[in-house]
Amino acid sequence: MLNISKNLTDGKETITLEGRLDTVSSPEFEKELKGSLDGVSELVLDFEKLEYISSAGLRVLLVAQKMMADKGGMKVTHVNETITEIFEVTGFSDILTVE
Amino acid sequence: MKELKVKAIVASLPEVTAFIDAQLEEIACPVRAQMHIDLAIDELFANIANYAYAPGTGDAVVGYEYDEKERTVSVTFTDSGVPFDPMQNPDPDISLPAEERQIGGLGIMMVKKVMDDIVYRYENGKNILTIRKKL
Numbered sequence: 569m570l571n572i573s574k575n576l577t578d579g580k581e582t583i584t585l586e587g588r589l590d591t592v593s594s595p596e597f598e599k600e601l602k603g604s605l606d607g608v609s610e611l612v613l614d615f616e617k618l619e620y621i622s623s624a625g626l627r628v629l630l631v632a633q634k635m636m637a638d639k640g641g642m643k644v645t646h647v648n649e650t651i652t653e654i655f656e657v658t659g660f661s662d663i664l665t666v667e
Numbered sequence: 668m669k670e671l672k673v674k675a676i677v678a679s680l681p682e683v684t685a686f687i688d689a690q691l692e693e694i695a696c697p698v699r700a701q702m703h704i705d706l707a708i709d710e711l712f713a714n715i716a717n718y719a720y721a722p723g724t725g726d727a728v729v730g731y732e733y734d735e736k737e738r739t740v741s742v743t744f745t746d747s748g749v750p751f752d753p754m755q756n757p758d759p760d761i762s763l764p765a766e767e768r769q770i771g772g773l774g775i776m777m778v779k780k781v782m783d784d785i786v787y788r789y790e791n792g793k794n795i796l797t798i799r800k801k802l
Contacts (some may be wrong), residue, residue, distance in 0.1 A: 623774035659761025
């Protein structure tokens, strides 16, 4: 289960994810993401209510990171212990801006 | 061992996860261990759903066992698809810059990290993959 909510203010898009970013839910997140980055100069992914992320979710994060690379960049916030561990194991902690 | 037989398709994943989670609740599995087990199920079942029978479809059986004495959970995936030993899969290079990153192989790498033991065998035309987690 994944709930996605979005808030765009002054070019800063905040996407809050709640639940699990897994094989089943990642395609939906990718679709939402691709449809919401027009005119966005900063992307914030709020993971406060996200339980875990599988490799399918990591793939979408990589897509988002690339899409935002030549715009204002992307950061991930409120990452829990399980997801921090996943970022470290996969080396994603080196390519993402995690706050 | 308790078993669940499902179609080996991604859409079966929630049913598989719910089946295992229900067993884990019965033994009051710590949340963190449950997250790890669910993550491993996501990666391994997705692999079976995407590759075992491609381009066709088939069934997969998911088994659950709990060794009370050892406090160890075992989950076994069985399919009759193409032989595939995930343990032989090379780990991807995780030091590359974002533009060159590959996702293939990351899932298996994560499973190796969060599980205590992974055993693969091919028997009577079946892939049998068992993962174990000590609680």
